[in-house]
Amino acid sequence: MNNEYVPEDFKFDKDLDGLSARLLAEHIKLYQGYVKKSNEIQEKIKAADKSEANASYSYISELKRQETFAVNGMKLHEAYFGHLGPAKEGTEQTGVPGGELLKMIEGDFGSQSAWLEDMVATGLSARGWAVLAYDFKDNRLHNYGADAHNVGAVWGAIPLIVLDVYEHAYFMDYGVNRKDYISSFFKNLNWEAANRVVHHHELHKKHGR
Ligand code: FE
Numbered sequence: 652m653n654n655e656y657v658p659e660d661f662k663f664d665k666d667l668d669g670l671s672a673r674l675l676a677e678h679i680k681l682y683q684g685y686v687k688k689s690n691e692i693q694e695k696i697k698a699a700d701k702s703e704a705n706a707s708y709s710y711i712s713e714l715k716r717q718e719t720f721a722v723n724g725m726k727l728h729e730a731y732f733g734h735l736g737p738a739k740e741g742t743e744q745t746g747v748p749g750g751e752l753l754k755m756i757e758g759d760f761g762s763q764s765a766w767l768e769d770m771v772a773t774g775l776s777a778r779g780w781a782v783l784a785y786d787f788k789d790n791r792l793h794n795y796g797a798d799a800h801n802v803g804a805v806w807g808a809i810p811l812i813v814l815d816v817y818e819h820a821y822f823m824d825y826g827v828n829r830k831d832y833i834s835s836f837f838k839n840l841n842w843e844a845a846n847r848v849v850h851h852h853e854l855h856k857k858h859g860r
Contacts, residue, residue, distance in 0.1 A: 654693075656725060658686040661732040668746075669835030670735075674823040681819060682732065685724035685800075692718045723800035727780055730813035734844035735836070746838045750846035751855035752811060756783075758859060759792045767837070770794045774816045774833045777803070783812035785854045809852060811845050 661682070663675040696714050703709035736745055748756075748763055760766035766783075774781035777796035786793050786808040797803030814836055821832035849855055 655690050656686050658683050659729055659733070663736065667736045667835075667839045669824070669831075669838060671824050674821070675732075675735075677823065678728075678815075678820060679732065682725070682728035685721050685728060688721040689718070689725050692721055719801035719804075720799065723804055727782075727800060727810065727813055728815070730810050730848075731815050734812065734841045736839045736841060745841045747842060749842050750849070752842065752846050752849050755785075755792055755849070755855060755858050766792075766794070770812070770814070771830075771833055774814050775829060777816055779803070779815075779817055781814040781816060782810045784808040784810050785849075785852075785858075787857075790857050790860050809848065809854070811848055811854075812840065 661679050663670075663672050663679075666672050667675070692714050696711070696718065699711040699714055700709075701711055704711045704715075706712065753763060756763055756766045760769065770781055770783060773794045773796045778798040779800060779802070780797040782795045782797065784793055784795055784805065785791075786805065788807060792811070793805075793808070795803065795805050795808070814833065816829060816833070821829060825832045
């Protein structure tokens with residue numbers, strides 16, 4: 652049985668509003684690397700000597716430590732690119748909040764602008780990611796910050812809006828100006844794509860219960 656992860660085919664032929672095609676192309680290469688390493692690590696784990704496992708160092712221990720980095724790196728980038736701009740030439744409007752997700756945001760944060768203020772603060776605070784997640788603990792939305800792919804992830808929560816704030820996500824276009832990059836991210840955010848995740852998991856039916 653072949654359980655290999657297959658990289659999704661993200662492509663941005665043109666610049667997005669405030670994000671250059673070159674920046675996005677280089678960033679996609681990093682994503683592809685995480686898919687490759689996820690497969691490689693999981694393959695090596697099968698063959699590794701489990702009797703060497705300990706919390707300081709061994710081959711199997713390092714594989715286990717880095718597996719979560721690679722797999723979360725893969726998943727978070729898939730969410731990020733999946734809702735960035737129109738994936739293909741089409742009619743989907745970007746940057747305009749809407750759908751069930753907007754209603755859920757307004758319910759949990761009071762207003763879209765209050766949520767955005769908190770989300771931007773999360774993005775300026777984190778060293779890796781700002782994630783609007785639906786958490787099954789309380790059936791509500793939370794903006795969680797993560798300092799690395801596998802540092803700060805919260806179990807039992809589904810990422811809905813995923814903002815990459817690693818320097819590689821914006822330095823080529825923005826230098827140190829993370830704030831303007833974050834504004835561009837929200838200009839290009841495809842809310843329809845984020846809403847598809849809500850509907851796929853029927854989160855709007857569970858929300859607030
Ligand atoms: Fe990234």
